[in-house]
Amino acid sequence: MTQSNEDQDLTGSSSPWDSAIRERLAAMATSPVDMAVLESRINGQIPNPAQASHMGKRRGCAPAMMFAAGLLLAGLIRETLGRAIATR
Amino acid sequence: MTATDGKPPAVDSAASFYESVWPHAELLLRLATFACDDHALAEELAYQTLLAAAATINQRGEADWRMWLLGILYRQGQSLLSNSATAPADVEAHGLSKAASGSNTPAGDPREILASLSDQQVLMAMRELPPEMRWTVLLLDVAGLNQQQVAVILDRPVWTIESHVKQAREMLRDVLVPLAAEVNSVQRNQVFERR
Numbered sequence: 001m002t003q004s005n006e007d008q009d010l011t012g013s014s015s016p017w018d019s020a021i022r023e024r025l026a027a028m029a030t031s032p033v034d035m036a037v038l039e040s041r042i043n044g045q046i047p048n049p050a051q052a053s054h055m056g057k058r059r060g061c062a063p064a065m066m067f068a069a070g071l072l073l074a075g076l077i078r079e080t081l082g083r084a085i086a087t088r
Numbered sequence: 089m090t091a092t093d094g095k096p097p098a099v100d101s102a103a104s105f106y107e108s109v110w111p112h113a114e115l116l117l118r119l120a121t122f123a124c125d126d127h128a129l130a131e132e133l134a135y136q137t138l139l140a141a142a143a144t145i146n147q148r149g150e151a152d153w154r155m156w157l158l159g160i161l162y163r164q165g166q167s168l169l170s171n172s173a174t175a176p177a178d179v180e181a182h183g184l185s186k187a188a189s190g191s192n193t194p195a196g197d198p199r200e201i202l203a204s205l206s207d208q209q210v211l212m213a214m215r216e217l218p219p220e221m222r223w224t225v226l227l228l229d230v231a232g233l234n235q236q237q238v239a240v241i242l243d244r245p246v247w248t249i250e251s252h253v254k255q256a257r258e259m260l261r262d263v264l265v266p267l268a269a270e271v272n273s274v275q276r277n278q279v280f281e282r283r
Binding site: 022 | 197257
């Protein structure tokens with residue numbers, strides 16, 4: 001069997017029209033699909049551990065940042081009050 | 089009832105799912121869209137396929153993830169689409185006999201002529217094929233598998249796949265060529281009228 005015959009058998013193609021149809025279908029293989037709904041449904045059933053651990057880190061991070069901001073604010077208030085008392 | 093019986097898989101399976109299965113989800117949804125007549129059904133097919141994959145991820149025997157997933161998609165599709173009223177029973181019932189082609193073949197480069205058809209028109213022609221032929225063409229031409237791989241997924245001998253491919257392409261040609269001729273004729277008339 002020649003290479004061209006082998007190709008013909010493997011693809012099932014025997015005419016320029018068959019080749020054109022095959023190429024037309026292959027071109028459609030890259031058409032965009034909207035994954036949003038499917039992704040949301042799958043995430044609802046199978047939570048993504050990578051996202052969950054990321055969220056956990058963010059959740060753990062938030063209180064620490066709030067505490068630091070609180071300290072900063074307290075220091076600022078103390079400084080302002082101290083200056084106000086000193087100027088009297 | 090879902091393939092997981094409502095229980096999410098264990099975390100290690102979920103990690104494996106997102107690492108190895110999820111990257112193929114777009115291909116699964118695209119093939120499901122090409123195989124089904126409406127988008128909701130296609131989405132359900134892709135969803136059920138992914139859940140079935142997640143449920144059996146630890147018992148996976150197939151080395152190739154894509155082949156394994158396409159096998160699940162095909163089996164899920166068979167059960168989901170077998171009850172669908174739109175699945176054609178046979179070729180003759182849908183008027184896809186060879187008689188339509190031949191005399192109406194337009195002159196010119198087949199690629200350019202087929203390019204004048206919209207994706208939707210090509211899909212409609214595809215959906216006229218009997219289910220097994222449709223899956224054969226989808227797996228071969230859209231998913232890019234070879235005939236041996238398609239034979240494994242459809243659990244048919246390779247010669248059956250060869251025969252399906254030949255018949256399916258003839259049927260597609262019989263529908264698409266006259267349609268392309270019609271579209272080209274309309275376009276030519278529109279250009280003529282503008283002049």
